[in-house]
Amino acid sequence: MKSIEVDLSDCKLCDVCVAACPAVFRINDAGYIEVAELDEYPDAEVEDAIKNCPADCIRWADS
Numbered sequence: 001m002k003s004i005e006v007d008l009s010d011c012k013l014c015d016v017c018v019a020a021c022p023a024v025f026r027i028n029d030a031g032y033i034e035v036a037e038l039d040e041y042p043d044a045e046v047e048d049a050i051k052n053c054p055a056d057c058i059r060w061a062d063s
């Protein structure tokens with residue numbers, strides 16, 4: 001199954017992914033990016049987030 005990984009050690013908390021794909025990315029109470037676990041991801045929006053992440057730290061992963 002497809003999932004999404006964010007390398008938090010590189011994440012700059014710039015909010016770009018949240019703006020691009022709020023259904024998947026959010027900043028949690030601890031102040032880190034959190035990825036929603038969904039059966040189906042909005043591919044185009046996730047690709048937008050991946051493409052525009054300035055730290056290049058979002059990627060698809062097989063879970």
Ligand code: SF4
Pocket residue numbers: 006010011012013014015016017018033049052053054055056057058
């Ligand atoms: S776009 Fe990348 S660097 Fe910015 S908050 Fe999201 S994961 Fe972090």
